Amino acid sequence: MALAVAASAALLSGCAAPTGSTADTPAWATPAKWAGAPVGNAATSLGQWWGRFDDPVLSSLVGQALASNATLRQTEAALRQARAVSDVQAAGLLPSVGASGSAQRSRTAGATANRFAAGFDASWEPDLFGAQSSAVAASEADVAVAKANLGDAQVSLAAEVAANYIALRGLQERLAIARSNLASQQETLQISNWRLQAGLITSLDTEQARAAAEQTAAQVPALESSLAQTRHALAVLTGQPPAALDAALADAAPVPQAPADLALAIPAQTLRQRADVRAAEARISAALARVSQADAARYPSLRISGNLGLSAATLGALTGGASVANALLASISVPLFDGGAARAQVRVQEAALEQARIGYEATVLTALQDVEDALVALQGDRERLAHLQAAASAAANADLLAHQRYQSGLIDFPTVLDTQRTLLSAQDGVASTQVSLANDHVRLYKALGGGWAPEGDGNATAMIPTKNTRP
Structure with a gap:
């Protein structure tokens, strides 16, 4: 037995260790600052960013979604699954030990015989070339991906709730505007009917007034x-x-609006705050570990096993006087010919690593674009809102003057219709742009990381509200 173990050790010592890939997480050159906004001395904290809208109903809805959303609970289950798989892989590095027992009763030629046995089995496969440790590293990276995916789901969910809530308040505002303008147009229609009955206008004006009111209705x-x-x-x-x-x-x-005092972090710091970028990094780590695992599979493996057995005629005799049998076995497995399957598997994992690296670069570029696009939209909608508010104020004045002059017979009815249409359009544009402006803030908060922080960064629970209540 000792000779077999020594021979195995000699054979293994003559095998060259596998050479792992030297690929690392790609160092992507990020810009020094954002093109769309100056960078402050200290970035504004985005933990529970929805509170910056100062709307208790919005905060309550986001908290309830983070606690009860079905898709989010599904992502949490995926994280628990990844952790369990990692534990399974880590257990493979340790020896396995088992116990067994049996009892037998036999009768031969009128004589009865009992036999009791107990045994222990143990086995261990040393991680000579790092295949098992690489598998553990890959599973740990998968856990990091699952954590980041959960964070990304939380960020996306909070943003989706905020966007829908903002849209709801915007629709309420637009509905109030439509009803107010409809009441005004119905009043104009009534005046037209009176003037028609008095013979001051033709039925053309009345029908135009009715058409305008019905379109608004x-x-x-x-x-x-x-x-x-x-x-x-x-x-x-x-x-x-x-x-x-x-x-x-x-x-x-009212449509909730966020303050305009947001200070941005530098692009590199923003990328570290984004869950999708962290997930892309972890995918590279997992792919790199699987390359090493596939490469190690091309080399010999050693397995050591042993067992200890006790056998006696009675249960009491098992602890003293029992016959003992033990065995120790060391076996080695050396791949000789597999038609190139092992090398092909290495190439498979190397291609997967390249995909992960390219995916990381694409994620970084998308993240940078998200922030820049949100900054541009925010600036544009601010200017647009200012012009529309001025237009709505002027249109309201024009509508008031037109009604007064029409009642006095100083202007014709088409002028009144034009002022009504202009007022409705301007007021509706103000309400729609207020929604767009609030959504621009939501997009920017999400693009900047949405308040998510990985475990160990001192802000891991930033996405989870301290209290969840239903509105």
Whole structure:
């Protein structure tokens, strides 16, 4: 037996250790600053960024979604699965030990005989060339990917809830504008009818007034349908039946707006705050470990096993006077010919590593674009809103003057129609742009990392609200 173990050791000592890949996480050159905004001395904390909108209902909805959303719970289960797989791989580095027992009763020629046996088995496969440790490293990287995926899901969910809530408040505002303008147009239609009866105008003016009122009235049910669908979407996002929030969100409220004092981190720091970038990095680590694992599979493997058995006629005799049998075995497996399958498997993993590296570069570029696009949209919508607010104010004045002059017979009816259409368009544009501006802030917060922080960065629970309440 000792000779066999010595021969195995000699054979293994003559084998060259595998050469692992030297590929590392790619060092992507990020810009020094953002083109769309100056960088402050200290970046604004984005932990629970939705609180910057100063809207308790929004904060409550986000908290409920993070606690109860079905898709998020599914992602959490995927993380638990990845951790369990990692534990399975780590267990492979340790020896395995088992125990067995048996009892036998036999009768021969009228004589009865009992036999009791107990035994222990142990086996261990030393990780000579790092195949098992590489598998463990790959599974640990998979856990990091799952953690980052969970963080990305949390960021996306919070942003989706905020976007739907902002859309809901915008639809309520637009619905109020449509109803207000409809009331004004119906009043104008009534005045037209009176003037028609007095013979001051023709039926053409009355029909034009009716057409304008009906067109505005047609917008009301469309806005009401969109409003109900948005409430349903928010309910499902928070893990509730579609109609659960109808009563809670029935009352109108202004479109929430975030303050404009956000200080941005430098691009490199922003990338570290994004869960999708961290996930892409972890995928490279997992792919690199699997290259090493596939390379190590081309080399010999050693397995050591042994067993100890006790046998006696009675249970009591097992602890003293039992016959003992033991064995120790060392075996070596050396791949000689596999048709190139092992080398091909290495190439498979190397190609997977290259895909992970390219995927990382694409993720970084997308992250940089997300921030720059959000900054450009934010600046553009701020300027657009200022112009639309001025236009809406002027249109309201023009509409008031037109009504007064029409009632006095100083202007014709088409002028009144034009001022009404201009007012409705300007007010609706203001409401829509307020929604766009608020959504630009949401997009920017999400692009900057959305408040997520990996474990160990001192802010790992930033995405989880301290208290979840239903609105």
